[in-house]
Each structure stands twice: as structure tokens, then as C-alpha cells.
Amino acid sequence: MKTSVYADLTDVHVIGIPRALLQYRYGVLWQTFFEQIGKSVVYSGETDKGVVDAGIARSVDETCLASKIFMGHVVSLIGRCDAVFVPCYASCDMRRGFCTKFQSMTDLVRNTFRTETRVISLLVENAGDAKESQAAYVELGQRLGASHKEAKRAYKDALRAQRNADEQRARNQEEVLKLMEEFRRVVESDPSKNEQAPLSILVVAHPYIVFDQYMAGDIIRSLRQLGCTVVYACDTDHAKAYKASLDFSSTMPWIINRELIGSILMLKDQLDGIVLISAFPCGPDSMTDDAIMRCIQGVPILNLMIDAQTGTAGVQTRLESFIDILQFQRRGGYIRD
Numbered sequence: 001m002k003t004s005v006y007a008d009l010t011d012v013h014v015i016g017i018p019r020a021l022l023q024y025r026y027g028v029l030w031q032t033f034f035e036q037i038g039k040s041v042v043y044s045g046e047t048d049k050g051v052v053d054a055g056i057a058r059s060v061d062e063t064c065l066a067s068k069i070f071m072g073h074v075v076s077l078i079g080r081c082d083a084v085f086v087p088c089y090a091s092c093d094m095r096r097g098f099c100t101k102f103q104s105m106t107d108l109v110r111n112t113f114r115t116e117t118r119v120i121s122l123l124v125e126n127a128g129d130a131k132e133s134q135a136a137y138v139e140l141g142q143r144l145g146a147s148h149k150e151a152k153r154a155y156k157d158a159l160r161a162q163r164n165a166d167e168q169r170a171r172n173q174e175e176v177l178k179l180m181e182e183f184r185r186v187v188e189s190d191p192s193k194n195e196q197a198p199l200s201i202l203v204v205a206h207p208y209i210v211f212d213q214y215m216a217g218d219i220i221r222s223l224r225q226l227g228c229t230v231v232y233a234c235d236t237d238h239a240k241a242y243k244a245s246l247d248f249s250s251t252m253p254w255i256i257n258r259e260l261i262g263s264i265l266m267l268k269d270q271l272d273g274i275v276l277i278s279a280f281p282c283g284p285d286s287m288t289d290d291a292i293m294r295c296i297q298g299v300p301i302l303n304l305m306i307d308a309q310t311g312t313a314g315v316q317t318r319l320e321s322f323i324d325i326l327q328f329q330r331r332g333g334y335i336r337d
């Protein structure tokens with residue numbers, strides 16, 4: 001029997017979505033869901049210095065840069081929407097948990113912005129359980145004024161849209177990898193073309209870091225200017241990457257880190273180098289990046305950390321040195337027969 005849900009959010013018409021954290025993983029689902037039940041969605045703008053400074057002012061020092069930036073995006077939505085959407089994603093099982101920031105962000109935002117903006121949320125205890133996820137979204141839809149049937153249909157459409165978007169990203173990645181493979185074959189049959197073939201670099205970072213212009217935009221642009229083809233680990237098919245990660249560790253608890261590591265294991269033979277990017281001070285990355293540096297063999301790795309003070313200043317020189325080494329390696333390396 002369905003429990004009746006009190007429609008206490010029917011006066012929320014415009015929903016603000018911070019362009020940060022899980023928006024980069026579930027944004028298509030969220031936007032489609034809200035629009036399908038008749039709501040309007042507004043996003044915060046791209047991250048810039050103003051957003052970062054506003055986020056820092058509303059955060060404690062110890063939180064990671066990605067969380068501070070999230071707070072800055074909430075600030076920029078104040079006055080532009082009826083409520084800001086901050087969902088709470090907990091975990092799936094011991095090997096598929098989310099970072100605790102995704103669990104605590106709803107309470108953090110509610111308490112920090114108590115008098116400034118309304119917050120709407122939902123709790124997904126187990127993102128891997130389709131029924132549980134659906135129930136959480138359907139309940140929120142009903143609270144926003146949709147009928148059970150409308151909310152259920154909206155969720156199914158939203159889930160399909162998100163899956164389509166994820167599949168498209170994975171297909172795009174496969175196309176780039178195929179192109180890289182063709183270059184590799186050309187170089188093998190004609191080594192004089194070695195210099196012209198771009199280096200293939202896997203960028204390993206949470207999607208809200210790698211696709212955020214403020215955090216990783218300069219790094220990605222520099223890699224491209226240095227003649228590299230960039231592949232993103234977070235675009236690899238999530239289910240396949242998760243499965244591959246089990247060969248690396250049976251106990252690692254964070255799902256996104258697992259997917260990134262699984263992607264490395266799946267793609268490493270096709271790469272010239274790997275660039276890890278993390279936001280200071282990230283708990284999960286501090287453990288997994290260290291494990292990657294020690295355990296992934298056969299492909300050079302550059303480990304970059306971004307913090308609120310320095311941003312990407314100083315990173316350029318390290319990138320140039322890394323790419324120099326990869327190019328030299330391709331020409332035969334330091335050790336020759």
C-alpha cells in the first residue's frame with residue numbers, strides 16, 4: 001500500500017541546481033525529472049574566483065575545495081530560485097559508498113543558509129537499488145505537487161535521459177580511443193611519423209573537478225596545447241569500470257574512486273601517460289591516488305593537487321616537464337640498448 005505524501009512544496013516553482021559535485025553525475029536526471037513534473041530549473045553559472053571566495057567564506061577551512069565551491073554555487077543561486085536542490089546520496093554497499101560530503105551536504109547547506117534560501121532534498125540510501133532511488137524521487141515529486149503516477153513517469157524518463165547521456169559519453173570516449181589506436185598502428189608501421197602522433201593522456205579526476213573550468217580548465221587546455229589527446233577516466237562505462245576495479249581492491253569503499261581506478265585498469269595499455277587531479281584536502285583521493293602511484297605499473301603518472309590558494313598556478317611547469325619526458329620516452333627514452 002502506498003503511503004500518502006504531504007504535498008508541502010507546491011509553492012516551489014523554480015528549482016536551483018548548484019553546478020558542482022553530483023550535478024556532474026546526475027544533472028541530466030535532475031533537470032529532466034523536475035521539468036517533467038512542470039518545474040523550471042536554473043543552474044548556477046560556471047565557477048569563477050567570486051564563487052570560490054563566496055564558498056570559502058561559508059565553509060570551515062578543513063573542507064575540500066570541491067565542497068567549498070559547492071557552497072559558492074549555492075550563494076550564487078540565492079534570489080534566483082524558490083529553493084535550491086541539495087540531495088543526500090549515502091551509499092550502496094561497503095564497496096560502493098559515496099564520499100561523506102554527499103551525505104552531509106544537505107544539512108550543511110540547510111544550516112549555513114538557514115535564513116537565506118529554502119533547500120529541497122531527497123535521501124537515496126542505496127543508489128544501486130533502482131526501486132529505492134525511484135521511491136525517493138517519486139516522494140519528492142509528490143511533495144512538489146505531482147501525482148504518484150506523474151512523478152513515477154517523470155523519474156523513468158529522467159533515468160533514461162541520464163543513461164543516454166552516460167552512454168553517449170562512453171561512446172565518445174571509445175571513438176577517441178579508436179583514433180588513438182589508429183595513430184599507434186601508423187607509427188608502428190612507419191616510425192618516422194612518431195613525432196606527429198599525439199600523446200594519449202588519461203585524466204583521472206572526479207567529474208566535478210575535471211569538467212569545472214576553474215579547477216581543471218587550464219590543465220586540460222595546456223595538455224591540448226602541448227599536443228596531447230585527452231581521455232577522461234570518468235567517461236568510461238561506470239558498470240564496466242566498477243567491475244574492473246575489483247581486481248585492484250576488494251575493500252575500497254568509494255564508488256567514484258573505484259570507477260576511476262577501474263578505468264585506468266581498462267585503458268592503461270592504450271595510454272602514454274596518466275594525470276591525476278584532486279582537490280585539497282580530499283580524503284578518498286589521498287588514499288586512492290597514493291595506491292595508484294604505487295600499484296599501477298608501466299605507464300608514467302603525474303599527480304596534481306589543486307587548492308583554493310594556488311589554483312592551477314605552478315602546474316604549467318610540471319605539465320610541460322611531464323609531457324617532455326613522455327615525448328623523450330617515445331623517441332627511445334633514457335635507457336637504450
Ligand code: SF4
Nearest residue numbers: 064066099101282283
Ligand atoms: S571525494 Fe574528495 S573532492 Fe569529492 S567531495 Fe569528497 S572530499 Fe571533496
